[in-house]
Amino acid sequence: MDKTFNIIIAGVGGQGIITLLQVMDEAAFVEGFDIKSSELHGLSQRGGSVEAHIRFGKKVYSPMVSNGSADLILALEALEGLRESSKAGKQTKILVNEYFLPFLNSPAKEDIIKQLGETKKDFYLVSASKDCKEKLQNEIVCTLYLLGYAVVKKLLPLKKESVLRAIKNVIPEKYLDLNIKAFELGYGN
Amino acid sequence: MKKILLGNEAIVKAALAAGVQFVSGYPGCPSAEIGDIIGKVAKENGIYAEWSTNEKTGLEAGIGASFSGLKVLVNMKSFGINVCSDSLFPLAYTGTKGAMVIFVGDDPGCHSSAQSEQDSRGYAYLGKIPVLEPSDPQECYDFTMLGFEISEKFNVPVILRATTRVAHQRSPVNFGERKPGIRPIGEFIKNPRQFSTMPPRTMEMKNELLEKLEKVRQFAEKSKANKVSKRKNKTGIIASGISYLHVLEALETMGLDLPVLKLSFFYPFPKKIVANFIKDKKSILVAEELDPYLEKEITALAKDTNLKLNIFGKNVLPGTGELNSEKICVALSKITGKKFVNNKSPALNLPKRSARLCDGCPYWYIFPVLKRVAPDAIFGGDIGCNMIAGLPPHNMHDTLFSMGASLGISHGIKKSTNQKVISMMGDGTFFHSGIPALVNAVYNRSNPLVVVLDNRITAMTGHQVNPGMGKTLMGDIVEEVKIEDIAKACGVKNIKVLDPINAQDFEMAIKEFLVKDEVSIIICKRICALLARRQKNG
Ligand SMILES: Cc1ncc(C[n+]2csc(CCOP(=O)(O)OP(=O)(O)O)c2C)c(N)n1
Numbered sequence: 147m148d149k150t151f152n153i154i155i156a157g158v159g160g161q162g163i164i165t166l167l168q169v170m171d172e173a174a175f176v177e178g179f180d181i182k183s184s185e186l187h188g189l190s191q192r193g194g195s196v197e198a199h200i201r202f203g204k205k206v207y208s209p210m211v212s213n214g215s216a217d218l219i220l221a222l223e224a225l226e227g228l229r230e231s232s233k234a235g236k237q238t239k240i241l242v243n244e245y246f247l248p249f250l251n252s253p254a255k256e257d258i259i260k261q262l263g264e265t266k267k268d269f270y271l272v273s274a275s276k277d278c279k280e281k282l283q284n285e286i287v288c289t290l291y292l293l294g295y296a297v298v299k300k301l302l303p304l305k306k307e308s309v310l311r312a313i314k315n316v317i318p319e320k321y322l323d324l325n326i327k328a329f330e331l332g333y334g335n
Numbered sequence: 336m337k338k339i340l341l342g343n344e345a346i347v348k349a350a351l352a353a354g355v356q357f358v359s360g361y362p363g364c365p366s367a368e369i370g371d372i373i374g375k376v377a378k379e380n381g382i383y384a385e386w387s388t389n390e391k392t393g394l395e396a397g398i399g400a401s402f403s404g405l406k407v408l409v410n411m412k413s414f415g416i417n418v419c420s421d422s423l424f425p426l427a428y429t430g431t432k433g434a435m436v437i438f439v440g441d442d443p444g445c446h447s448s449a450q451s452e453q454d455s456r457g458y459a460y461l462g463k464i465p466v467l468e469p470s471d472p473q474e475c476y477d478f479t480m481l482g483f484e485i486s487e488k489f490n491v492p493v494i495l496r497a498t499t500r501v502a503h504q505r506s507p508v509n510f511g512e513r514k515p516g517i518r519p520i521g522e523f524i525k526n527p528r529q530f531s532t533m534p535p536r537t538m539e540m541k542n543e544l545l546e547k548l549e550k551v552r553q554f555a556e557k558s559k560a561n562k563v564s565k566r567k568n569k570t571g572i573i574a575s576g577i578s579y580l581h582v583l584e585a586l587e588t589m590g591l592d593l594p595v596l597k598l599s600f601f602y603p604f605p606k607k608i609v610a611n612f613i614k615d616k617k618s619i620l621v622a623e624e625l626d627p628y629l630e631k632e633i634t635a636l637a638k639d640t641n642l643k644l645n646i647f648g649k650n651v652l653p654g655t656g657e658l659n660s661e662k663i664c665v666a667l668s669k670i671t672g673k674k675f676v677n678n679k680s681p682a683l684n685l686p687k688r689s690a691r692l693c694d695g696c697p698y699w700y701i702f703p704v705l706k707r708v709a710p711d712a713i714f715g716g717d718i719g720c721n722m723i724a725g726l727p728p729h730n731m732h733d734t735l736f737s738m739g740a741s742l743g744i745s746h747g748i749k750k751s752t753n754q755k756v757i758s759m760m761g762d763g764t765f766f767h768s769g770i771p772a773l774v775n776a777v778y779n780r781s782n783p784l785v786v787v788l789d790n791r792i793t794a795m796t797g798h799q800v801n802p803g804m805g806k807t808l809m810g811d812i813v814e815e816v817k818i819e820d821i822a823k824a825c826g827v828k829n830i831k832v833l834d835p836i837n838a839q840d841f842e843m844a845i846k847e848f849l850v851k852d853e854v855s856i857i858i859c860k861r862i863c864a865l866l867a868r869r870q871k872n873g
Contacts, residue, residue: 171505181339192723208583209504232680
């Protein structure tokens with residue numbers, strides 16, 4: 147891989163963005179890449195829009211993905227996916243969890259999905275939250291499901307084995323099994 | 336060892352490896368992880384660690400430890416340095432005994448800060464304290480080490496100043512291990528000549544400090560922490576902190592090959608390095624976030640060393656908000672004439688998703704009731720999850736300043752008007768700086784109503800212990816400091832402690848207290864919902 151790979155994770159504070167970021171960072175580290183990532187804590191974690199950035203490659207300088215240069219936008223929530231889509235470039239693939247957290251004056255889910263489809267980007271809509279809730283009785287691990295999906299569809303240049311190792315390195319013992327299951331569920335989708 | 340670390344984790348690793356013995360501070364974003372992590376490993380590593388009640392008591396604890404010969408790390412967010420500055424300035428005069436690094440986390444872009452977009456580097460000038468600026472987690476590690484080294488060598492406190500994008504950046508870091516057998520036991524050897532700033536010693540101390548700073552400057556001139564690239568060009572860039580990384584990125588994007596000077600010592604300013612760098616240049620871009628401190632230093636220096644130098648800085652880069660590589664590209668394009676096409680597609684016009692109270696948050700039982708029962712009241716807002724009362728759908732904050740200010744300002748409004756005034760304050764904030772404001776209101780016979788949002792923890796910053804919880808950072812159980820007892824001792828006559836889920840009690844208390852002639856306080860005690868869930872899940 148010659149070019150630095152750029153990822154933006156978008157979602158709502160409290161959805162587990164930082165854990166997902168840690169797993170992805172670690173997986174890239176396992177593969178021997180240089181990595182820089184950036185995240186936000188505090189007020190933004192209390193249910194507001196949150197975006198995190200990950201960049202990995204031979205040598206990475208800035209931790210921030212510049213406008214138009216994302217290779218993958220991974221959204222844990224539909225409206226946040228749409229919001230981030232304005233930062234997409236020609237090469238950007240957009241992976242969106244079919245999950246909607248409404249708030250006062252937010253648009254309807256159907257409109258959001260429709261607009262996402264109209265972005266003319268390589269766009270994937272996956273029912274990660276729903277599947278995780280049904281099959282694992284836990285929604286928060288939809289993050290790992292989406293990662294599994296992204297790996298199997300080759301939306302990002304990380305190997306399954308590296309991600310599994312990263313999960314083991316990052317996730318506490320107590321939740322390890324659940325997270326691996328979620329990853330496998332997304333991978334098998 | 337090499338591992339991916341968060342900037343703040345790297346600082347902890349460095350403090351451990353450097354043999355730190357005493358850690359104090361006050362939580363905030365983006366600094367809180369430092370204390371959080373130290374707290375977990377303190378006992379096993381022979382460290383004393385505390386969350387202090389505020390940054391002033393935190394710094395002062397660190398000063399006592401340093402004077403007793405211990406190696407000290409103090410940590411706080413930007414605004415913390417305002418709170419502790421009264422003791423910070425004399426500390427520069429006395430100097431340290433045990434080495435001391437003070438971490439200050441700024442938050443350009445106000446991602447997790449109300450109040451102001453503070454550039455804490457300015458304190459370097461006011462306090463005359465060396466300031467180091469890391470760009471990434473490896474430098475967080477290296478400069479914490481360097482900070483201890485400088486402090487040890489010159490007996491000065493050293494400020495390590497990082498911004499959100501550095502403190503909350505992750506990347507691979509090489510780090511060392513802690514030596515075994517370190518314990519937090521020192522000895523205070525009396526020496527008022529050093530430790531007491533009584534005049535006329537004060538003036539002597541100032542001169543001694545200025546001499547020390549000159550030595551630190553000479554050290555900085557030779558330090559490898561400042562980096563100069565070998566490239567030759569008439570145009571060059573001087574950058575610091577995160578801006579340095581954005582600059583390298585921008586140069587790559589634009590295919591430009593310009594020399595870059597990275598300044599890691601913000602203060603004292605390494606004049607010679609800069610003079611050397613600018614002497615053969617026609618133009619310089621100074622890439623620094625927020626205030627143009629370096630730009631001013633460089634402008635002054637150029638008057639002596641390169642009169643014709645074109646200095647670009649805040650005329651091509653914004654002084655508000657974060658920088659990024661695109662902004663640097665735009666600036667470079669203006670300076671070099673090289674074309675830069677910004678890939679930006681127009682932002683979609685979508686409604687903003689603001690922070691909100693968590694499901695089950697006790698404040699859901701407080702804000703709507705206050706609004707309904709006292710629709711005409713003026714609401715003094717304060718810091719913490721309380722801030723969410725200022726956002727939709729509540730929109731309740733009539734003022735929002737600094738920790739404890741809801742009450743300080745409410746008192747002033749109360750004294751100036753016949754209006755009803757309610758100050759809302761978290762438990763952490765009450766202990767931090769609410770108490771002096773309460774005493775002031777009682778003493779000066781004011782009558783605002785204070786509603787303490789006692790969710791049994793300092794929540795917003797990531798759930799840190801406070802004196803109301805009966806638990807310390809190191810996990811020791813202590814006596815709970817009761818807010819109602821303090822209020823009583825301050826002379827407050829109208830006090831109610833209640834669970835806000837009992838809406839009727841709460842409503843009656845508000846109605847009763849709003850017409851009182853003295854200060855009243857309602858302590859709404861109900862545990863933070865996140866904390867409750869966490870306790871349940873173990
Ligand atoms: C001087 C200063 N130090 C630290 C902070 C960071 N800070 C932001 S919110 C907050 C928590 C306040 O806790 P509490 O009053 O208990 O309110 P809660 O978040 O629990 O509602 C702190 C410490 C600040 N804004 N100012």
